[in-house]
Amino acid sequence: MPQYIIDAHTHIFPRKIAAKAASSIGEFYSLDMQFDGMTHELLEEGDRCGVALFLVCSVATKAEQVSSINDFVASKVNLHPDRLIGLGALHPEMEDPYAEIERIIALGLRGIKLHSDFQCFDINDERMMPVYRRLAERGLPVLFHTGDARYDYSRPEKLARVARAVPELTCIGAHFGGYQRWEEAAQTLCLPNVYVDCSSSLFALGREEALALIDRFGPDKIFFGTDFPMWDCAAELDRLYALRLPQETLDKIFWQNFCRLFSVPVSRLEDYYRAHPQPR
Numbered sequence: 001m002p003q004y005i006i007d008a009h010t011h012i013f014p015r016k017i018a019a020k021a022a023s024s025i026g027e028f029y030s031l032d033m034q035f036d037g038m039t040h041e042l043l044e045e046g047d048r049c050g051v052a053l054f055l056v057c058s059v060a061t062k063a064e065q066v067s068s069i070n071d072f073v074a075s076k077v078n079l080h081p082d083r084l085i086g087l088g089a090l091h092p093e094m095e096d097p098y099a100e101i102e103r104i105i106a107l108g109l110r111g112i113k114l115h116s117d118f119q120c121f122d123i124n125d126e127r128m129m130p131v132y133r134r135l136a137e138r139g140l141p142v143l144f145h146t147g148d149a150r151y152d153y154s155r156p157e158k159l160a161r162v163a164r165a166v167p168e169l170t171c172i173g174a175h176f177g178g179y180q181r182w183e184e185a186a187q188t189l190c191l192p193n194v195y196v197d198c199s200s201s202l203f204a205l206g207r208e209e210a211l212a213l214i215d216r217f218g219p220d221k222i223f224f225g226t227d228f229p230m231w232d233c234a235a236e237l238d239r240l241y242a243l244r245l246p247q248e249t250l251d252k253i254f255w256q257n258f259c260r261l262f263s264v265p266v267s268r269l270e271d272y273y274r275a276h277p278q279p280r
């Protein structure tokens with residue numbers, strides 16, 4: 001049986017801005033981007049590495065971009081409904097986030113992605129609290145970029161405040177709850193409504209550190225993610241396999257937790273792997 005894999009953290013960009021968007025993100029993090037972030041690259045990479053399904057998103061750095069980004073992500077999901085699950089964008093400065101939330105739902109998007117370092121707001125900004133409450137009511141989980149030692153906007157501790165204040169909101173803290181702030185994440189984010197993904201972290205963590213984080217959050221609360229176009233999927237898979245986790249834990253991280261949270265039927269994965277027999 002193939003290893004079922006879902007990539008729960010990827011970014012896609014429209015063709016005309018992909019190369020520029022990817023390189024400016026690379027500069028922001030001083031990391032080399034492996035791809036430009038076009039959808040066909042993502043799907044080809046998935047076929048090469050045996051990834052059946054992707055959670056895709058795109059961040060709005062300006063309020064005016066929100067609706068066109070949501071239209072773009074939804075159009076890609078509609079083109080590849082068997083491979084993509086989309087998140088919508090919001091921005092703290094937009095006029096009517098509540099109307100956009102309804103539009104996001106109507107477009108078939110399944111949650112929200114926020115990147116408070118790019119969007120320059122504190123995760124626990126007072127303006128966002130009613131928005132988080134509405135997202136909880138409407139059943140939309142939020143994938144938060146978290147951590148980065150250079151910025152305070154996205155501190156894990158700030159996400160913890162939100163998760164405690166809105167316990168019905170499902171929060172996903174990217175990068176093990178806080179890139180470069182893993183200790184703070186482990187101290188503050190072990191909460192019932194908080195999940196984490198392991199994207200853009202394993203390159204920087206030693207095996208013992210990574211195992212300690214997995215143990216601390218618990219295997220039921222972690223998703224696999226590559227942060228495409230940042231990383232080469234095969235290399236990220238190798239980094240996770242190098243931890244030598246039990247198969248049961250791998251299955252949870254790779255797909256079971258995701259299927260549970262996003263109500264994805266296993267048959268969707270079975271269909272993919274039947275059509276794409278895996279090399280490994």
Ligand SMILES: [Zn+2]
Nearest residue numbers: 009011145174
């Ligand atoms: Zn991201």
